[in-house]
Amino acid sequence: MQTKVIKSVSEKKRVILPRAVRRQQLILATMRCISRVGLSSVTMAQVTKDAGLSRGIANLHFERKENLLIETLRFVTDEYNRGQAEILDATTFSSAAEKLAALVQFQFSRSVTEATKMAVWFAFYGEATSRPTYQKICADSDARAARSVRALFTQLGAAQEVLVDVGAVTDGYIALIDGLWLNILLAPQKMTRAKAKRVARTFLEGVFPSIKV
Amino acid sequence: MQTKVIKSVSEKKRVILPRAVRRQQLILATMRCISRVGLSSVTMAQVTKDAGLSRGIANLHFERKENLLIETLRFVTDEYNRGQAEILDATTFSSAAEKLAALVQFQFSRSVTEATKMAVWFAFYGEATSRPTYQKICADSDARAARSVRALFTQLGAAQEVLVDVGAVTDGYIALIDGLWLNILLAPQKMTRAKAKRVARTFLEGVFPSIKV
DNA sequence: GCTGCGAATGAACGCGGGTTCATTCTTTTC
DNA sequence: GAAAAGAATGAACCCGCGTTCATTCGCAGC
Numbered sequence: 001m002q003t004k005v006i007k008s009v010s011e012k013k014r015v016i017l018p019r020a021v022r023r024q025q026l027i028l029a030t031m032r033c034i035s036r037v038g039l040s041s042v043t044m045a046q047v048t049k050d051a052g053l054s055r056g057i058a059n060l061h062f063e064r065k066e067n068l069l070i071e072t073l074r075f076v077t078d079e080y081n082r083g084q085a086e087i088l089d090a091t092t093f094s095s096a097a098e099k100l101a102a103l104v105q106f107q108f109s110r111s112v113t114e115a116t117k118m119a120v121w122f123a124f125y126g127e128a129t130s131r132p133t134y135q136k137i138c139a140d141s142d143a144r145a146a147r148s149v150r151a152l153f154t155q156l157g158a159a160q161e162v163l164v165d166v167g168a169v170t171d172g173y174i175a176l177i178d179g180l181w182l183n184i185l186l187a188p189q190k191m192t193r194a195k196a197k198r199v200a201r202t203f204l205e206g207v208f209p210s211i212k213v
Numbered sequence: 214m215q216t217k218v219i220k221s222v223s224e225k226k227r228v229i230l231p232r233a234v235r236r237q238q239l240i241l242a243t244m245r246c247i248s249r250v251g252l253s254s255v256t257m258a259q260v261t262k263d264a265g266l267s268r269g270i271a272n273l274h275f276e277r278k279e280n281l282l283i284e285t286l287r288f289v290t291d292e293y294n295r296g297q298a299e300i301l302d303a304t305t306f307s308s309a310a311e312k313l314a315a316l317v318q319f320q321f322s323r324s325v326t327e328a329t330k331m332a333v334w335f336a337f338y339g340e341a342t343s344r345p346t347y348q349k350i351c352a353d354s355d356a357r358a359a360r361s362v363r364a365l366f367t368q369l370g371a372a373q374e375v376l377v378d379v380g381a382v383t384d385g386y387i388a389l390i391d392g393l394w395l396n397i398l399l400a401p402q403k404m405t406r407a408k409a410k411r412v413a414r415t416f417l418e419g420v421f422p423s424i425k426v
Numbered sequence: 427g428c429t430g431c432g433a434a435t436g437a438a439c440g441c442g443g444g445t446t447c448a449t450t451c452t453t454t455t456c
Numbered sequence: 457g458a459a460a461a462g463a464a465t466g467a468a469c470c471c472g473c474g475t476t477c478a479t480t481c482g483c484a485g486c
Contacts, residue, residue, distance in 0.1 A: 016452055016463055038343035040253030043443060054465045059445060119342040126339025128399055129332040130251035139400050165415065171404065172412045175392025182391050183384070186341060187352050191384065199385045202378065206419045227481055229433055256473060267435045272475060 022061050023071070025051045030072045035119035039069075039127060070133055073124045076117060077141035083112070088148040096155045097211040103152070104200050104213060107177055108193045118185040146174055156208050169207050176203055236274050236284070238264045243285045248332035252282075252340060283346055286337045289330060290354035296325070301361040309368045310424040316365070317413050317426060320390055321406045331398040359387055369421050382420050389416055 029051035033042045044058050044065055051057075062068040087106055093099040106112065128134040150170040157164045180199060183191040201213040242264035246255045257271050257278055264270075275281040300319055306312040319325065341347040363383040370377045393412060396404040414426040 014451055014464065019463090022463090035342060038340045040340060041343075044445085045443075055467090056446080056465060057463085060464070063445095065444065115342070122335070122342075123339040125395065125399065126336040127251045127253055129248055129328070129335075130254075135399065142396075142399065168412050168415045171393075171396070171408070172389060172416055175396055175412065176385060176389045177392065178395050179388025179390065179392035180384075182338065182395070183355075183388055186338065186348065186355065195384070199381050199388065202381045203385055203416070227434065229482060232433090235433090257475085258473075268437090269435060269476080270433090273434070278474065 019061060022053075022057065024075075025053070026058055026061065026068060027072050027075050030068055031076070031116050031120050034072070034123050035116040039123035070137070072120065073134060073137050076120050076124075077137060080112065081141055081144055084145055085148065088152060096152060096159070097208075097213070099152060100156065100204065100208075100211070101213050103149075104197055104204070108180075108197045108200070110193070113181065113184055113193055113196075115185070115188070118181060122182065122185055142174070146170060149173060156211070160208060160210060162209070164207055172207075173200075173203065176200065232274060235266075235270065237288075238266070239271055239274065239281060240285050240288050243281055244289070244329050244333050247285070247336050248329040252336035255282075283350070285333065286347060286350050289333050289337075290350060293325065294354055294357055297358055298361065301365060309365060309372070310421075310426070312365060313369065313417065313421075313424070314426050316362075317410055317417070321393075321410045321413070323406070326394065326397055326406055326409075328398070328401070331394060335395065335398055355387070359383060362386060369424070373421060373423060375422070377420055385420075386413075386416065389413065 026047065029047050030042065033046050033050055037046065045055065047068070048055055048058055058065070058068055062071065083106060084103070087099065087102050090099070093102065111117075124134050125138060128138050150166065153166050153170050153173070157166045157169070177200065180191065180196040184193065184196060204213045205211070239260060242260045243255065246259050246263055250259065258268065260281070261268055261271055271278070271281055275284065296319060297316070300312065300315045303312070306315065324330075337347050338351060341351050363379065366379050366383050366386070370379045370382070390413065393404065393409040397406065397409060417426045418424070
């Protein structure tokens, strides 16, 4: 049989790779599986199969399924926070307004809003109420994100002639973004990335009239 | 033993109630369980125990667990939509601005934002990507809610001197509310109902300057 | 009061999924 | 080149959960 020949050639070449690589492979596979079947019905069998690895490997590198899930959440939040910080901590922008434009661009970039990541975010949000660990990771990530946005908004507010309530505006902006992401996830054909950007810019131009985002 | 006496008195008095009552009991129990342990680990045993009923009764009234979950989602969305429609379809408000104020009041009322309901909403949102049935129910509910908000905003926009992009403002408002709900769920001590209302009103006064919400 | 119907019960079943571990294979060290 | 270390495998185990169903019990009709 041809299949047999092919199989015997490609079959079972056991590869050994560093721990960090395996962990990432499994995390990425977990993300794909969550977006495909949902957090509540992901199985280790699916994840390891998707990663092209054997059944027992997850336990070797993560011990328990719960750890793999937690690391997956951390992976997504860290990646986002790093990306956002890269913009907001940068000193190369010529103005605060430009930095703000870059932020919006980033928040609705393909890499942030791609279906599999959005699905993972909200899957964990949905479980956060009942899982202290998820709750903490989400809350910490949100707090970090909010702090740096607030700093930027304070700067922008100072340049305004009209007094703005920076606290309320920051909370509002964060909420707006979360809500737009949710919309993109639930009805992607109704809420596109372009439309979402427009909505975010409308909000920002409303509160900071002097700038054009 | 006293306990024994009490037990033997209160024990196993089998009660028979109409189907609709049993279904609602189970749905309410499901909501409590989801908010306590999360959608991904609710079990039928927990639900029936929480409802104070026997193991098999859920299958008697819902056939499969999945049906009970779907009905629970429908229960929550229907309740919200009914409440919102009651305000937006009313003809007793003396002005559109007043109607808007009532809407905000409703959206952050205790009954809408109570932890158990929020938890249920977002638990299903999180699974919606991978479950067409959930997705459809959520999308339909959102669309209905958006339609009537849009109608109100169109009215309000017409009364403005400055032209507003009603579409973008509606999308923005809906997203803002969703985001605020998410914040209330994830960090209730940081985002209170009062604060959320203030943020929503700030947004509305920004886009409809002529009115005070 | 008796009977039949259907609501309610909960013990039992079977399966699916997480976890374990003996074994195999690769790499490193001496 | 041998041996030790440890990465990777996957069959097997066990537990928990959804579902079934024989049985019990309350109530309406006669």
